Structure formats: structure tokens, C-alpha cells
Amino acid sequence: MIEVENLTKDYGEFRAIDNISFTVEKGEILGFLGPNGAGKTTVMRILTCFFPPTRGKAIVAGYNCFEDSLNVRKRIGYLPQRVPLYEDMKVDDYLRFVAAIKGTPAKEVNRKAAKVMDDCGLGDVSGKLISTISGGYRQRVGIAQALVNDPEVLILDEPTVGLDPKQIKEIRNLIKDLAGKHTVILSTHILPEVSILCGRVIIINKGKVVAEDRPENLATDSAKRMLLRINGNAQTIEQELSRVGGIKGAEREPASGDGNVFIVVLEDEKQGRQSIQAMIERNRFELVEMRLLEVSLEDIFIKLVTKEEA
Amino acid sequence: MNIRNVSLILNRELRSYFSSLTVYIVIIMFLLMTGYFFYNLTATFSIVSYQAQSDPMLAKQYQLLNINETVIRPLFGTIGIILLMMTPLLTMRLLAEEKKTGTIELLLTFPINDIDVVLGKYLACLVVVLTMILLTATYPVLLVVLGEPEVVPIWTGYLGLVLLGASAISLGLFTSSLTENQIVSASISFAMLFFFWLISYSAPLVSAGLGRFLSYLSINEHIESMSKGVVDSADIIYYLCFIVLFLFFTLRSLETKRWR
DSSP, X not given: OEEEEEEEEEETTEEEEEEEEEEEOTTOEEEEEOOTXXXXXXXXXXXXXXXXXXXXXXXXXXXXXTTTHHHHHHTEEEEOTTXXXXXXXXXXXXXXXXXXXXXXXXXXXXXXHHHHHHHTTOGGGTTSBGGGSOHHHHHHHHHHHHHTTOOSEEEXXXXXXXXXXXXXXXXXXXXXXXXXXBEEXXXXXXXXXXXXXXXXXXXEETTEEEEEEOHHHHHHTSOOEEEEEEESOHHHHHHHHHHOTTEEEEEEEOOOSSSEEEEEEESSHHHHHHHHHHHHHHHTOEEEEEEEEOOOHHHHHHHHHHHHHO | OOHHHHHHHHHHHHHHHHTSHHHHHHHHHHHHHHHHHHHHHHHHHHHHHHHHTTOHXXXXXXXXXXXXXXXXXXXXXXXXXXXXXXXXXXHTHHHHHHHHHSHHHHHTTSSSOHHHHHHHHHHHHHHHHHHHHHHTTHHHHHHHHHSOOOSHHHHHHHHHHHHHHHHHHHHHHHHHHHOSOHHHHHHHXXXXXXXXXXXXXXXXXXXXXXXXXXXXXXXXXXHHHHTTTOOOHHHHHHHHHHHHHHHHHHHHHHHHHHHO
């Protein structure tokens, strides 16, 4: 559905993206992950035909973004980062306008606008001026305008930025419902978002792809970590822990409440666990808490990005 | 070009115009200024006419004491200049605002051609300016009711005003495409329009041929003859070229935005 080959974009001297290639299959949700300024928006702007790449080619829904831009634009829905909407229009008027300008036949414009308002839960604000509605509703209007022509490809640039937790959850559910029917590319710098939403993730940094995989596979390469909360003399525990087999290291974390908290990096999960248990029994420490920490994409991301820089 | 897309942009733009205060203020200011000049011209005309009844010397001095020459022609000249001062205030937002708010990113990724955007916005502003010009029709209507002016120069004078306004919008739309700051856009428009207005002032200083050329370039020279009732194809061609040229520049300016 989307093919990107050796895409490069220069802004004057500055190389925003450097030789990026990837493909997205039909019905897939691809996450684009990277820190601010990594080049996510640049890739999206090329895919939406806002500007052409300096080099390389992008094919969306079978059409070349540069040579056949009108055909690409007919088949995409785009939510730009800051959700730029016409503030002086009412929500329903705006969606009718977008539906019409995206080529919906005149007699279907009302129906399509009504449907997309229903899908995005905009019924309550349909007659309100866009300048007066809340951030959450704005974001939904942004998604609604992207969806109104039932596009094959949806390109969402940081769709949940600036929303409160409840709104984020709602928008995520909305996007999840789109999978299968639409091919979705979404960019984010919020890590849990990709593991929740995306079937596949591409991590980019400084304009280059640093990793590409399923979110859960990325997690498995990383070392497992364990949180220990033990009652006893902190220094003794630390000494004992340093002698235990199967672990790479332990670090004391400042913590409130009962006991001392240590984050242990495991070398071999089973052996490490057993030897820690044995150490605690031997020293008659009181074990308060012991749990495996889930590897966050944060860790992976930091690892990948620092590796790149080294 | 796609007529439906042009009319969609035109409609949206018009609604946006009339939902903001700016347009109403511009129209009111325009009518106040033109009305003031109309009052002055007619008042002077009636006083001079009255005095001339008893003073043959004065009548001689104002050889052309006819309403077309002393009221209508200067009136069109003045309305033209006020029009040049007001249009940048209407055109400045057309593209600059879209760039500032970022809506241009959606606009240019909708499946429509750039020319549809340019024409839609151009025509929307033209509708506003035509409304303004139409509202000044009360002045000549009053003159026709109360006096006996020649009617043909009024029609041709209006043709001239419409062409002048249409040209100023084209230039203003272009300057709006250059920047995301509306004030900058308006300033460049003012400077360029005044340049095209005053360029004929240097005509007497240069050789006759060049002088004629400079006068021909001047945007106001061309309504002069039209307000006398003379429609010269050279004048019409001047305005049409002016409009097409700046629409073309606007289009190119949008294209280079895409390239950057």
C-alpha cells in the first residue's frame, strides 16, 4: 500500500531525512517513533504530497507521490501535527466542505459528513464554531476530516499530543477501530502508544531508520530487569547482591515506604531469581516485593539511539 | 481547473470574509471616504454654478462647468485611489493566514489543483470589492436624479474601477503568498500599488517615448480615459495582463512553497 525507497529531504544545508526506505502493507498500522526533530513530519509531508523529496521515491496506493500527486491525494486522509482547522467555521460546515473538496458527489456530502461525525463522536458539537470547542474535540474533528472521504491510507501526525488521559484513550480506541479497513501510519514520540496501537514500528532518529520490527520483538532483545524491595541493612544487601550469580548488576533506587529498593539487571532470568532467593534466605532478610519489570520501549529506544551515536 | 473546486473555495472564503469584522470595517471606511469626497465635489460644483450665474468671469474660468468634468471624472479618480488603499487590507489574509495557522498544509494536500485555490480565493475577494464598488453607485444615481450628466462615462468609469480593483486584488493575493505575516503582505501590497500609481510622475523627466511607456505602466492612468467615456482596448489589455501576470506569480509562489 505504501512503498518508500531511499527517501532523502534537504532543507538547504540541513538533511531532515536521510535515505529512508520502508513498506506498509494494506490494513496495517505502522508506528513512526522518534524524538522531536527526528524527521517524522517530513516523511509524512512527502507521503501526503505537501512537498516532494530531494531524492528517492514514495508510492502510496499505487501512485507516485511526486508524478501522480492528485491521485495520491484522492486516496489519503491526513491529520497534520498542530491540527490546523478553519477556526471560523462550524464543525458540520467544515466537514461538509472537506467532504466536497475531496470529491464526494454533491448529494452524498451531507450523508458522509453526518456519518463521520457519528463515528468520531462529534454529535454534541456539530453546530459549534471550531474556535470554541475543546482540544479533544478539535483532535476528533481533525481525524474526522481525514476520514471523511473513506481513504485507503490514513496519515496521522502525533494524533494524541496535547490531550488529557481520557481523551488520549478515546482517540486511541478510535484509531484502533480503523485498523483493517484502512492502512494507517501514525507518528508519535510517546512510547507506550506504539505498543498499544501499532502492529509494526519504525524508529527513526536524526533522519535515519534505526530499527524496524514488531513492538514485542523489539522488547525481547533487551535485558530483563527486576525490582526488589528488601527489608534490612541497605549496605549489607548491596554487598550480598554483588556476589549473587546470574545477574549483571544491581542498583539501589531511592524509594519511600517499607524496605530498600534495588533494580537488578538479570543475565539469566531463572538462575538469577533462584540465587537472589537463596541469598535472602541465607541472610534472613525480609522480602517485601519482587517483580519482573516490563521492558519499556523507552529502554529500547535509548539503547538504539545511544548505540547509533556511539 | 475544476469549476466545482473553485466555487467551493470561493464559498468558504466568502463565508470567512463575512464572518469577520474586517470586511465590514473596510467597507464602512471606504464608503465614508468616498462619500466625503463626493459631498465635497458636488458642494463645490453647486456653489460655483450658483456664483457663476452672476459672475461671467468665474464662468469663463470654469470653462467646463459641466457635471461630468467637475464631479464625475474626479470622483472616479478618487474612488480609484481609495480602492487602492483598501484592497491590501482585504487581500492580506488570503494566503498569509493559511500559512500562519498551518491550514495551508491541509489545503494543499486536498485533491485539488493549486489553480483552483488561487482562483477561488481571487474571486472571493473580487466579490467583496465588487460589493464595495456597487455601493458607491448611490453617488452617480443621485447625480442622475438631480442633474443631467452624460450616462456613458458613468458606465465606462465603473468598468475602469472594476478592472482597477481586480488588478489590485491580483497583486495583493500575490503578496499574501509571499509571507505568513499579514501586515508584511499588506505593506508590500501598498508599496507596489503606490509604485504602480506614481510611476507616471517621472514621465515628464525622461524622453517622450519612455515617458509614454511609464504612463502606460501606471495603474491609475488607465481609468482616466474611461471616466471620460472612452474605452480603449489598450487600457483593457493593460488591466487584463496585470491580473493574469500576478495570478501567475501567485501560482508559481505556491509551487515553490512545495519545493522548499
